[in-house]
Amino acid sequence: MSAGRIKQVLSALGFAAMAFAMVPAAASADDAKPAATEAAYVPKGIPAPAGSVFKTLFSGYQFRSADTRAMQDDDFSNPGMLSVEAATSEWSHVDGEAGKSCASCHADPAKTMHGVGTHYPRWNKVLERPVTLEQQINLCRTNNMKAKPWAFNSENLTNMTTFVRYQSRGLPVAVKVDGPMSVWFDKGKSLYYQRIGQLDMACSNCHEKYYGKHIRADLLSQGQTNDFPTYRLKSQHLVPVEKRFQGCMAKVRAKPYKIFSDNMIALEVYTAWRGNGLPVETPGVRN
Amino acid sequence: MSVPRLRVPKTAKKGEVITIKSLIEHPMESGFRKGPDGKMVPRMIINKFTASFNGKQFFGANIQPSVSANPYIEFDAKIDADGTFDFAWTDDKGVVTKAQAKITVAAA
Structure with missing residues (x-):
């Protein structure tokens, strides 16, 4: 028996960041297309259903590094x-x-x-x-x-x-927003485009207008929720979607909505609808 | 601690180099963080991992606080004979979690 060779003792966050730094930047100036996370990888989207705000739907998975994607793909390594x-x-x-x-x-x-x-x-x-x-x-x-x-x-x-x-992994998200849900849908929609906080930013400012572009060293996603609850390498545990929303709100220096409050649920309904058609990825792995 | 996850091939050819993957659930509390009460959270990590084949250690790692929760360790081993792998994770409390896997050499 020869001595084993260490391939990787994975400090996941550090490893992903290291790989990211070594890849030459492939930032795109094109408004329509998301920048590739690596030179070789072009984010793959699916055509959005009729009535969607997007032409192409991109899961947040598409904006992550090769290491993070591999970690999610293999059930063994997916924490x-x-x-x-x-x-x-x-x-x-x-x-x-x-x-x-x-x-x-x-x-x-x-x-x-x-x-x-x-x-x-x-x-x-x-x-x-x-x-x-x-x-x-x-x-x-x-x-x-x-x-x-x-x-x-x-x-x-x-x-x-x-x-x-x-249990629904791979099935398309199909949130219904008709009938009595339409009131909640409209409320969620107005909240999505409502600027809040000291930075005066709405969800749409990042996740609709600038997805695929860099926010500091990271790439903005479309803010899809098809991977939630998702394992965040940053927090090293699974994060429920409303907790993630609170994180975004705190980052724009707003007072986050309370968990399960009317505002929060309306926002969750609307955001989930924006991802109708994307396959469920739970448990996802994100930064 | 939970049951560690292992991926070891059941058979290998003589002289083949196989890849062993392991993952164990552990908070890996670094000892550098403050809790909600403002007090330091005591360090609680897995500080040692060993892998043995037929009782003889062939791979090990001394793990430090920078390693993330749920450490994933992957390494290679060359297989020359039938045998049993023993894996052991030791944490700061001295708790040792063990796991075992068998491998047989298939005719080439």
């Missing part, structure tokens, strides 16, 4: 898969006074949860408002399992959200 595995056992874990687990009602998650993750946030007839996937999981826990709801951004809730959405 988000650890949470999927953790939630797999939680699925059949009995909790609450009703003596039920998720599996009591939804036996085989690969079948019963197939496609579920594509159409949240979704209209809830009882509450008469849209609910996010996180809220739906907690509604199941409180109403059917008689268990305590999990806190937002807790490991349990984020793991379970990731697990449910993972």
Whole structure:
């Protein structure tokens, strides 16, 4: 047995940054086309459905470095898969006074949860408002399992959200915004274009007008949510979409909307709609 | 700690160089961060990784606080005989997580 050779002890963030620095800059002056992250890689988009604000939809995946893309593509190296595995056992874990687990009602998650993750946030007839996937999981826990709801951004809730959405991986996002959802859609749309904070910036200023271009050393994406909850190399754990929105708002020095507030859910509905047609990538890996 | 993830081929040709991949779930708290209460979060990392073949260590790493959470370690090994791989991760509390994989030499 010869001595093994170390290929990489991956400090993921440092490694990605190093690779990025070595690649010659390929910034494009062309307004229409996103700049390539490396000389060899051209972001691949899909034609947007009718009525979309974009001509071509790009997943955030397309703007990441080769290392980050490879990390997401291989389930072995994708750190988000650890949470999927953790939630797999939680699925059949009995909790609450009703003596039920998720599996009591939804036996085989690969079948019963197939496609579920594509159409949240979704209209809830009882509450008469849209609910996010996180809220739906907690509604199941409180109403059917008689268990305590999990806190937002807790490991349990984020793991379970990731697990449910993972069952729809590869299916196109299909959020419905007609009927009673249209009020929320319109509200989300006005918030998306509303300048906020000390920097006086709207979501659209970065993610519609300047996607594919550099913001400091990083590339702006279209702000799509098809990969959420996503593993951020920066925070080294899975990040739910509303937490990410709060991050953006804090960066433009605005007061972030509260989690599950009307504004936040309206924004989530509208942003999800902008990505209708993109395949679900959960768990994604991003910077 | 969770069960570590391993990817080791089950068979190899004699003299073949195989790639071993490993991933373990761990927060890798660097010891340089402050918590919400303003106090330093104590260091808690995996500081040592070893890989042995039939009881003899052939690869190891002393890991420092700059390594990210959920460390992923990939390395190569040349296979000359049937045997068992033993992998061990040691953290700052002295907890050792172990994993094993077997490999057989297939006729060329």
